[in-house]
Amino acid sequence: MHVVEVSKVLSNGTRVNILKWLKDPELHFPPHQDIDHFDDGVCVGYIQDKTGLSQSTISTYLNSMQQAGLVIPTRHGKWTYYRRNEEVIQAYYSTLKEVL
Amino acid sequence: MHVVEVSKVLSNGTRVNILKWLKDPELHFPPHQDIDHFDDGVCVGYIQDKTGLSQSTISTYLNSMQQAGLVIPTRHGKWTYYRRNEEVIQAYYSTLKEVL
């Protein structure tokens, strides 16, 4: 986990929101069509709808968040679901505590 | 305290280092000439020497860190000393804990 890389992700309000929303998908997103749970997170389209940004922008965001280790993608058929990577998030905390 | 603004500060290795160094000035900087303590932090010149970046760059960094509330400047004669603002740092933690 690289503090600087994770901080770059967090230096954008939309990306912070995405992480926030993924904390409680039931509260922030409609139910999925093909599956009846959020165990693997939320599909890209729902996240895009909620932000209002373009599909390619959201895909780029999610990719950078994945590179930083903050989210984990899972493919189900046509859809890619993204969920939080709690271990890395926790590691970011711990490191911040040392640094800050 | 604005999460995004603070995160921007932290998305640069040098600035993270500065915060780290300011945690224990005795360990990372030589003693000051005019005063015999680090109660108000460390002067700009010492920080600049340690980073190797230009004077104007460091001044800009410290200004952005101050804008974000992470450090507090104190003027003593010719020198400006910067120290950590523990309250804001703590607030950043707390907010992250809610968000992340």
Add this chain to the structure above:
DNA sequence: AATTCATATCTATATTTTTCGATATGTCGA
């Protein structure tokens, strides 16, 4: 196999950030 749908990647432009040298400001000492 052709079409459709969801997502990823590519390309390009606009904006922001980084970083510096030059200059300005403020303070001390001669």
Add this chain to the structure above:
DNA sequence: TCGACATATCGAAAAATATAGATATGAATT
């Protein structure tokens, strides 16, 4: 008050990021 020193600010060039439209890929459906 003049020069030297520490820091701040300004202006500019280079690099990175943001964002979108166009296109590619991969999977499901017909």
